[in-house]
Amino acid sequence: MxxxxxxxxxxxxxxxxxxxxxxxxxxxxxxxxxGNITNYNPERENPETNLLICSDRDLNIKDERILEMNFNENPLKVLTFYFDEKIFVISAEAYFRFANSCMILQRLNQIWGD
Incomplete structure (x- = not known):
């Protein structure tokens, strides 16, 4: 057909x-x-850190660091920078929604400034 x-x-x-x-x-x-994007390593982390894991709800486009971030990098590297090397488990869907929004804001900031 x-x-x-x-x-x-x-x-x-x-x-x-x-x-x-x-x-x-x-x-x-x-x-x-x-799938999820994560830097969690069960061999390296102890069970108590489970309470401190960053998740999808911790992605915030109001964070000023997004203007410095390079979304052409590997998502694992981007998220490691964003979460200051804290443990995170982020859904791929939430990451790409966040990254797209951030890149639009970066471009707008480039065109019109603060």
Whole structure:
């Protein structure tokens, strides 16, 4: 079928979504599960630190450090800088939403300043 799309992929169920053009198929998305970005190392951290883990709700675009951050870097490096090397577990979805908002604010600050 020409132009047919398969959608409705649930996170955690790996599947390719294709758009067909005659005999050719072009992958438009690959969903392989829902993951988190973390610097947590169970061999290095003790159980008491679980109370101090930074999470999605700790991402704040009002923090002035976002103007210094380089979102072209690896997300692990960006988050390590943002959380001052504290332990964090951040969903990929929340990170990219945060990063996109921060990059827009950086650009606006570049154009219009403070």
């Amino acid at each position: 020409q132009g047919k799309r398969t959608e409705g992929i649930l996170p955690g169920n790996p599947k390719l979504s294709f758009e067909s053009f005659g005999q050719t198929k072009h992958a438009i998305m690959n969903v392989a599960g829902k």
